[in-house]
Amino acid sequence: MDNREVIGSWLSGPRAAAEEMGVEFGYRGERLGLPEDGPGSIASVGRRIVALLIDWFLSTLIAYGLIAHRDVHLANNWALVVFAGVSMIGLALVGATPGKLIMRTRVVSVDGTRLSPLGALLRTILVVLVVPAVVFDRDTRGLHDKAVKAVQIRV
Template sequence: MDNRDAIGSWLSGPRAAAEQMGVEFGYRGERLGLPEHGPGSVASIGRRVAALFVDWILCVVIAYGLIADRDVHLADNWALAVFGAVSLIGLALVGSTPGKMLLRLRVVGVDGTRLSPLGALIRTVLLLLVIPAVVWDRDTRGLHDKAAKAVQIRV
């Protein structure tokens, strides 16, 4: 092996190096028994980020509407509180937030059932901490989803 091969495997990451050695990882959600494409498959990262963006904008608008004549910096804190409330209530009641509904996503338990209120609470608290949400496994489930035993799927 020359130095270019070693550097190439280092730059492309461990998954690419393992695939070059013949390891097959399968598609996202295969280990969970989900289909590869279509309804019920693991939601793409782009859709999930877009849904998060829609939810955040909605919560900022609500927070600024509630705190319109007061301190603007206080509204930023309220936006986070509103975001947490919208996420918790939406996930516990219907398994979705307004942004997820718009982009046709749903959060369900790994077994396919609706997420429990405790699962919704765990997921929401960890989502508000941000870091658990950006650490993913190979099925692109964040630590917040793993802790709540949840997965985001396409509807």
């Protein structure tokens, strides 16, 4: 193997190197029995990030509306509490937050049913901790979703 091939495999990453060796990864969600595209397929990372930004904006707006007239710095802390409350209630009742509804995504159990209230609570706590949400597998399921056996799908 010449140096250019070694550098090329390093630049393209381990997945590309494994694919060159004949390993098939399939599409996101294939291992879970989900379709490749359309409704029921795994929601893209872009949709999920935009949904998160919408939820955070709305939570911040609510916190500022309720608390900003007293203490602006305190409102920033309350935005996280509002975000957690909206996430937990939304996931437990309809399987989505306002941002997820706007972006046409939903959180469901791997078997296709709605999350239990306890699952919604655990998932929300893990999202608030941030790290479990940014570590994900090849199906782009974060540790917070894996912990409660959930997946975010397109609607």
